[in-house]
Amino acid sequence: MSGAADHVSLVRDGFLLLGFALAFVLVFRRLGLGATLGYLLAGAVIGPQGLALVGDPESKLGIAELGITLLLFIVGLELNPARLWRLRREIFGLGLLQVTACGLALAGIVTLVVGFTPAAALALGLPLALSSTAQVLPMLQSSGRLRTPFGERAFAILLFQDLSIIPMITIITALSRNPADAGGPPGWLLGLYTVGAIVGLILAGRYLLQPLFRLIGNLGEREMFVTAALFTVMASAALMELLGLSTALGAFIAGVMLADSPYRHELEADVEPFRSILLGLFFLAVGMMLDLHAIAERPLFVAGMALALIAAKAVVMFGIARVFGMTSRAALGLGLLLSQGGEFGFVLFTQAQNALLISPEAASLFGAVVTLSMATTPFLMTITRRFRDEPISKAEGEREGPRSDGANALVVGYGRFGQTVAQILIASDVPVTLIDSDIEMIDVAGTFGAKVYFGDGTRLDLLRQAGAEEAELILFCIDGDQLSADFLEAVHEAFPNAAIYVRAYDRRAVVRLKGSPARRIVREVLESAVVMARRALEDSGVALAEIDRAEDMFRARDRERLRLQIETGDMRAARDRIITQSGR
Numbered sequence: 001m002s003g004a005a006d007h008v009s010l011v012r013d014g015f016l017l018l019g020f021a022l023a024f025v026l027v028f029r030r031l032g033l034g035a036t037l038g039y040l041l042a043g044a045v046i047g048p049q050g051l052a053l054v055g056d057p058e059s060k061l062g063i064a065e066l067g068i069t070l071l072l073f074i075v076g077l078e079l080n081p082a083r084l085w086r087l088r089r090e091i092f093g094l095g096l097l098q099v100t101a102c103g104l105a106l107a108g109i110v111t112l113v114v115g116f117t118p119a120a121a122l123a124l125g126l127p128l129a130l131s132s133t134a135q136v137l138p139m140l141q142s143s144g145r146l147r148t149p150f151g152e153r154a155f156a157i158l159l160f161q162d163l164s165i166i167p168m169i170t171i172i173t174a175l176s177r178n179p180a181d182a183g184g185p186p187g188w189l190l191g192l193y194t195v196g197a198i199v200g201l202i203l204a205g206r207y208l209l210q211p212l213f214r215l216i217g218n219l220g221e222r223e224m225f226v227t228a229a230l231f232t233v234m235a236s237a238a239l240m241e242l243l244g245l246s247t248a249l250g251a252f253i254a255g256v257m258l259a260d261s262p263y264r265h266e267l268e269a270d271v272e273p274f275r276s277i278l279l280g281l282f283f284l285a286v287g288m289m290l291d292l293h294a295i296a297e298r299p300l301f302v303a304g305m306a307l308a309l310i311a312a313k314a315v316v317m318f319g320i321a322r323v324f325g326m327t328s329r330a331a332l333g334l335g336l337l338l339s340q341g342g343e344f345g346f347v348l349f350t351q352a353q354n355a356l357l358i359s360p361e362a363a364s365l366f367g368a369v370v371t372l373s374m375a376t377t378p379f380l381m382t383i384t385r386r387f388r389d390e391p392i393s394k395a396e397g398e399r400e401g402p403r404s405d406g407a408n409a410l411v412v413g414y415g416r417f418g419q420t421v422a423q424i425l426i427a428s429d430v431p432v433t434l435i436d437s438d439i440e441m442i443d444v445a446g447t448f449g450a451k452v453y454f455g456d457g458t459r460l461d462l463l464r465q466a467g468a469e470e471a472e473l474i475l476f477c478i479d480g481d482q483l484s485a486d487f488l489e490a491v492h493e494a495f496p497n498a499a500i501y502v503r504a505y506d507r508r509a510v511v512r513l514k515g516s517p518a519r520r521i522v523r524e525v526l527e528s529a530v531v532m533a534r535r536a537l538e539d540s541g542v543a544l545a546e547i548d549r550a551e552d553m554f555r556a557r558d559r560e561r562l563r564l565q566i567e568t569g570d571m572r573a574a575r576d577r578i579i580t581q582s583g584r
Helices: 002-030 035-046 057-077 081-086 088-114 118-128 133-143 149-174 187-219 222-242 247-257 264-289 292-297 299-323 328-337 344-354 360-383 416-427 439-447 460-465 485-494 507-512 526-539 544-568
Strands: 409-412 432-436 452-454 473-476 499-504 520-523
Touching (some): 002 035, 002 264, 035 133, 035 264, 035 360, 057 149, 088 118, 088 149, 118 360, 133 149, 133 328, 133 360, 187 247, 222 247, 264 344, 264 460, 292 299, 299 360, 328 360, 344 360, 432 439, 460 485, 485 499, 507 520, 507 544, 526 544
Parallel strands (some): 409 473, 432 452, 499 520
């Protein structure tokens, strides 16, 4: 009976959690406030101190922390060496200065206002220096500035902030007053464990995981790929936990060691749904654990600290941005955009609480400070638009060369047809991302220096992970009849800024794709057949003018026949337009 009751309770809790999350996130998205705030408020409403509809937030938080682990795995996947090298000045210069300067400034404010010890103030100040990746990146995408110099600098800072989570966890652990932490291994031994684990994970990625993914790719079993991706994250996190290290560090290293592999986009697409669900559950659990009574007793403190947080980060970020050569308007915009607290602050407050550096009440109060600061960002960006906007310069809007490592063109299918298309695009200095599901083709392409990512290019989630939202061109160069008008319509709706080009197997495929949003549909052997016919006539001594006349006649009749076939849906339509021996 107890087991049945537990099952009912679990189902009921899941129903309530997902239902309230869905309602609140939809409303907050509609208001432009982001999903994170919706999850937090939903958790506070249904939690023990709200309507008390769902209890035991601690156990749910333990499960939900897997969302943070998966998030850091995806962050690691983004860090391929080429991108790190190109953005090295912004990441390790601008990002390091922002985190350090803002963290120390906020720690000083906490010390002056609250009177905490230096260790407790640092455990609060450093997390408050972080901004909300989940809130800022969608804002940059929706405004079309993600791939501009302004957007790249904001992204570089957010990326360094994500990287700094691991050192911050280490700092909090070193400052811990918890006897359990004090009884652990000494710092130098933890350092050796960390180095050994990182080396072991890198070797495992090179000699075990990549051959494993290659084998699964050859089998064509997507479910096994999902299982292998989750196993990779869990195994690396479990290894770190066994050594007494951060599970998030293990997941991050697992992502980095696979960042430059052909399976990167497939892994991102497979892990993303689990990350989204678990990260949402994490914010729900944090909202449930907020001490609403403590917040209600000190509303002025929460509002004042939120104001101090926003002002301090905006001012410090403005000064740093000016040092790095940004204009006053752009520096103000960057400072305000990154002025809120971030989702990782909740993780670090929990760490600080477990380390006995701060009390649960303090964790709730500063969690409320972060939440309130996140709610102000959209309003701040709207109110200050006329003060910070400036005409887009050529340097901002028309950078030469690739604007980011996101693709300007996606080529799906790297067979004979796709290889030719890709080479011509690359020769025109168009950044191209290549996708194919044939493992052997990917291996062969690698021997010729081409980087082809493994994945099914007919999946919208994979196209999104490969950069379709920023792509200007999506070219489907797939063998056979794998595409439909409905699929192309879905691609167009998901990525409206990309022009779609399609390789069609034959005229039947062209007819089947009628009404699709494809900019061009190219029959795969038409042009090569025309070229062969021309060469044969030239070699036979036929005059060039006669060859041109014959080609023009064929093309005109072929276009007319194809138009009528598309209109009627009848492949036998306009048979009289076929040039046959009897028709001469």
